[in-house]
Amino acid sequence: MKVNQEMLDRAPKLRIVSNISAGYDNLDIKELTSRGIMATNTPDVLTDTTADAIFGLLLATARRIPELDAYVKAGQWTAKLPDERFGVDVHHKTLGIIGMGRIGKAIAERAHFGFKNVLYHNRTRNSDTEKELEATYVSLDDLLQQSDFVCLMAPLTDETIGLMGKREFDLMKETAVFINGARGSMVVEADLIHALQNKTIRAAGLDVYQNEPLPLDSPLLQLENVVTMPHYGSATQETRYKMAELAVDNLIKGIHRQAPPSLIDKAVLAHI
Numbered sequence: 001m002k003v004n005q006e007m008l009d010r011a012p013k014l015r016i017v018s019n020i021s022a023g024y025d026n027l028d029i030k031e032l033t034s035r036g037i038m039a040t041n042t043p044d045v046l047t048d049t050t051a052d053a054i055f056g057l058l059l060a061t062a063r064r065i066p067e068l069d070a071y072v073k074a075g076q077w078t079a080k081l082p083d084e085r086f087g088v089d090v091h092h093k094t095l096g097i098i099g100m101g102r103i104g105k106a107i108a109e110r111a112h113f114g115f116k117n118v119l120y121h122n123r124t125r126n127s128d129t130e131k132e133l134e135a136t137y138v139s140l141d142d143l144l145q146q147s148d149f150v151c152l153m154a155p156l157t158d159e160t161i162g163l164m165g166k167r168e169f170d171l172m173k174e175t176a177v178f179i180n181g182a183r184g185s186m187v188v189e190a191d192l193i194h195a196l197q198n199k200t201i202r203a204a205g206l207d208v209y210q211n212e213p214l215p216l217d218s219p220l221l222q223l224e225n226v227v228t229m230p231h232y233g234s235a236t237q238e239t240r241y242k243m244a245e246l247a248v249d250n251l252i253k254g255i256h257r258q259a260p261p262s263l264i265d266k267a268v269l270a271h272i
């Protein structure tokens, strides 16, 4: 839900907005802070769960697992699997991660022994991750040109909206797979669809979309080289419970005008 000026005008007594998600692109943080309203999110508790899901999406897309599951269940497996159904190797390839934050790093940990190289692009370099996981910092263009798998895991901001468009998909290898575990609006969806339809990239694994739930007339639903998930990254029973607990802790602290554990903009404390 968008929390913007119009909504805030209708809530003059509001003290805190407790978001149950790590991403907070739905919140106007500047406006909230200027009104002395705290804003919180639920990072960390969902990091490994989301990394598992996005890594699973990567494997499923490369090895076409959902398509082959449907093939077996439809009774089409009546002879040797035809070559056209084969997937592509993941091991000993190059993974490029855009946004080496908490979840990006957890994905890099999972890739460390399986991939040949992990490249990353981030707002700032992370020398600990470079040492620990032998990840290499590169420019965005180098990452797009060199990676066999490109995984988007940065936040949606004014800077990252539409980050992946025609120019970026054109830079990717024709054999590369694109994975989006971050936010749909970081991708110009029409350009992604064009790249997939024209096979200028091999495939995409998507957990997030420009419009959610994904509209039934989306061309993405017609493409064999797309694996979809329903914004599912953090969706396990255990993790959703931890997110709810953290959101409640944040809320109770905020109501009592105390600093919540995951306060997004600490500058707000000067206004309360």
Ligand SMILES: NC(=O)C1=CN([C@@H]2O[C@H](COP(=O)(O)OP(=O)(O)OC[C@H]3O[C@@H](n4cnc5c(N)ncnc54)[C@H](O)[C@@H]3O)[C@@H](O)[C@H]2O)C=CC1
Pocket (backbone or CB within 6 Å): 022, 023, 024, 043, 044, 046, 050, 098, 099, 100, 101, 102, 103, 104, 121, 122, 123, 124, 153, 154, 155, 156, 157, 159, 160, 181, 182, 183, 207, 208, 231, 232, 233, 234, 235
């Ligand atoms: N698919 C899902 O279910 C989920 C999606 N998410 C999305 O993943 C995002 C990342 O989550 P975390 O890793 O917890 O956040 P984080 O804040 O730990 O990491 C984000 C990283 O992206 C980097 N970054 C920011 N702007 C960038 C830019 N222009 N180019 C490259 N890197 C940039 C930051 O420096 C930071 O290292 C969230 O903002 C949310 O949108 C988060 C959880 C679940």
Ligand SMILES: O=C(O)C(=O)CO
Pocket (backbone or CB within 6 Å): 020, 021, 022, 023, 024, 046, 233, 234, 235
């Ligand atoms: O936490 C987030 O940002 C999500 O996308 C859902 O868990």
